[in-house]
Amino acid sequence: MSDIMLKTENLGISFGGLKAVDNVNLEVKKKQFYGLVGPNGAGKTTVFNILTGVYQPTTGKFYLDGTELNGKSQETINHMGIARTFQNIRLFSNMSVIRNVLVGLHNQKEFRCSPFTSMFRMPGHYDSEIRMREKAKEILRIFDLEEERNNLSCNLPYGKQRKLEIARALATNPKLLLLDEPAAGMNPNETKELMDIIKFIRDKYEVTILLIEHDMKFVSGICDEITVLNFGTVLAQGDTKTALNDPEVIRAYIGG
Amino acid sequence: MNIVSGLINGLSLGAIYALIALGYTMVYGIARMLNFAHGDIIMVGAYAIYFAVGISDNPVVSILGSIVFAILICTLMGVITEGLAYRPLRGASPLAVLITAIGVSYFLQGIAQMAFGAKALPITLPNLGTIRLFGTSISVGTIITLILGLILMLALTLFVKYTRTGRAMLAVSEDNGAAQLMGVNVNRIIMLTFAIGSALAAFASLFYLFSIPSVDPKLGSMPGIKAFAAAVIGGIGSIPGAVIGGLLLGLIENVCKTVPGLSQYTLAIEFGILILMLLIRPIGILGKKRRVKV
Numbered sequence: 446m447s448d449i450m451l452k453t454e455n456l457g458i459s460f461g462g463l464k465a466v467d468n469v470n471l472e473v474k475k476k477q478f479y480g481l482v483g484p485n486g487a488g489k490t491t492v493f494n495i496l497t498g499v500y501q502p503t504t505g506k507f508y509l510d511g512t513e514l515n516g517k518s519q520e521t522i523n524h525m526g527i528a529r530t531f532q533n534i535r536l537f538s539n540m541s542v543i544r545n546v547l548v549g550l551h552n553q554k555e556f557r558c559s560p561f562t563s564m565f566r567m568p569g570h571y572d573s574e575i576r577m578r579e580k581a582k583e584i585l586r587i588f589d590l591e592e593e594r595n596n597l598s599c600n601l602p603y604g605k606q607r608k609l610e611i612a613r614a615l616a617t618n619p620k621l622l623l624l625d626e627p628a629a630g631m632n633p634n635e636t637k638e639l640m641d642i643i644k645f646i647r648d649k650y651e652v653t654i655l656l657i658e659h660d661m662k663f664v665s666g667i668c669d670e671i672t673v674l675n676f677g678t679v680l681a682q683g684d685t686k687t688a689l690n691d692p693e694v695i696r697a698y699i700g701g
Numbered sequence: 702m703n704i705v706s707g708l709i710n711g712l713s714l715g716a717i718y719a720l721i722a723l724g725y726t727m728v729y730g731i732a733r734m735l736n737f738a739h740g741d742i743i744m745v746g747a748y749a750i751y752f753a754v755g756i757s758d759n760p761v762v763s764i765l766g767s768i769v770f771a772i773l774i775c776t777l778m779g780v781i782t783e784g785l786a787y788r789p790l791r792g793a794s795p796l797a798v799l800i801t802a803i804g805v806s807y808f809l810q811g812i813a814q815m816a817f818g819a820k821a822l823p824i825t826l827p828n829l830g831t832i833r834l835f836g837t838s839i840s841v842g843t844i845i846t847l848i849l850g851l852i853l854m855l856a857l858t859l860f861v862k863y864t865r866t867g868r869a870m871l872a873v874s875e876d877n878g879a880a881q882l883m884g885v886n887v888n889r890i891i892m893l894t895f896a897i898g899s900a901l902a903a904f905a906s907l908f909y910l911f912s913i914p915s916v917d918p919k920l921g922s923m924p925g926i927k928a929f930a931a932a933v934i935g936g937i938g939s940i941p942g943a944v945i946g947g948l949l950l951g952l953i954e955n956v957c958k959t960v961p962g963l964s965q966y967t968l969a970i971e972f973g974i975l976i977l978m979l980l981i982r983p984i985g986i987l988g989k990k991r992r993v994k995v
Contacts, residue, residue, distance in 0.1 A: 497882055499878075499882070518881075519881040519882055520881050520882075520884050520885060520886045520887070523881075523882060523883060523884035524884055528882075528883070528884075529882055531879070535876050535878070535879040536879075537871070537872050537875040537876060537879070537880075538875065539875060539989070540871060540872070540875065544868060544871075547865075547868055548868055548869060548872040548880065548883055548885065549883050549884070551865055551868065551869050551872075551883070551884060551885055552884045552885070552886075556865065570863075577865075613883060614883070616883075617883055617884045
């Protein structure tokens with residue numbers, strides 16, 4: 446086994462004549478924090494959409510832990526170990542906080558039990574339901590959301606909704622967690638807290654984390670390596686500090 | 702006219718509409734489409750019962766056998782139409798899906814007409830007799846319809862509320878894209894929704910044949926369209942809404958039929974209520990407004 450969790454080879458996608466992502470090669474090591482940065486419209490979220498099966502790449506391939514994932518459906522990719530959050534929050538807003546997490550636990554074999562067992566409340570149901578709820582609470586506790594587990598998720602304040610999205614993604618038991626602007630709209634305190642949580646879950650659940658972020662403090666505070674995209678192509682790649690100080694990158698961000 | 706028997710007959714008719722309306726409302730809630738071929742699944746079930754009812758002279762065996770057969774055929778038909786006609790259109794414009802559903806409806810009617818002829822075939826369900834209740838006699842079929850109908854609705858509610866699969870269904874109806882990215886197999890959930898809706902329609906066919914003992918290719922269209930109205934009145938997409946809408950429509954229909962001079966206006970009154978509802982509260986009794994985010 447190599448120590449590479451995610452590898453993309455010449456990944457690209459075109460919409461009509463527009464090359465939204467072109468020739469992107471990433472190598473994310475296991476348990477690494479990897480950042481994907483770049484100005485608006487650089488194609489970062491498009492890369493996420495390719496990696497989760499929402500879009501099919503026009504060129505190139507991508508591998509998770511050595512397995513090729515091209516052409517797999519979204520739920521299969523999720524089962525194989527990639528989970529994500531969204532730039533615009535997409536919680537199940539009329540469901541309670543804990544139910545959101547329970548949906549994430551949905552497809553794990555250890556919680557299987559037949560619908561009849563559940564409908565007629567036979568012992569097997571309580572057993573698997575209790576284990577699921579315990580697991581869900583354990584995850585919510587990390588994000589300091591356990592107290593609010595019975596509230597509707599749409600009634601949570603914004604920062605907590607962002608955290609719940611990460612909790613829900615984590616519940617699907619991923620090897621690789623894709624976070625799309627996790628700190629967007631958070632104040633400095635919340636951002637700091639989020640950074641600690643992300644580090645904690647990396648260690649506890651041994652996930653690899655690939656994140657998109659505009660908050661450079663956040664990026665340099667957490668990412669080991671980054672890739673900078675601009676107009677769909679790789680502008681700079683490597684160690685965070687070096688890549689951020691690359692003259693090309695500075696030019697792309699502040700113009701000139 | 703005795704009030705008790707009027708109430709029971711009305712609720713029993715309403716239970717039939719509610720069972721059909723559940724099929725409309727679940728498919729709408731989860732797949733975001735109006736399955737206008739759902740009424741014709743009842744017709745398919747009715748033919749299945751027509752052929753299965755003769756298997757035994759024992760009334761109980763005969764009814765049980767035909768309902769099991771009808772459930773099998775209807776579920777199969779629901780899943781097949783979903784897989785062949787609707788699945789390829791996932792993500793297509795809602796109008797294309799709607800027209801396809803109407804096409805499927807006529808297709809099923811056409812097939813039935815080719816196979817069994819356009820004439821109504823008389824069917825004799827075993828006579829279950831009547832019982833005396835609160836001083837009136839009520840047919841056993843009506844009582845079975847009401848009780849079994851309510852049990853089925855309760856079971857469905859429990860299923861959606863308390864099972865993992867039910868939770869996945871709710872998640873798909875909230876945001877199917879996000880649900881899929883969280884590992885829910887959306888196609889499987891939609892197929893299951895069609896299967897459940899069609900199985901409920903099979904029960905509706907049996908109950909319908911208790912009162913109208915003949916089968917023809919267009920049998921499903923009237924109860925289908927009325928149940929659709931019931932689903933809209935109750936709030937389409939809402940399961941308790943479909944139940945309330947169905948029972949309400951059944952009661953109203955029964956009142957219209959029994960009040961002298963009103964019976965020829967039954968349809969006008971029923972659909973008039975639908976129009977009123979759309980004018981006053983377009984989302985239905987229990988419908989939820991979808992917030993559109995900018």
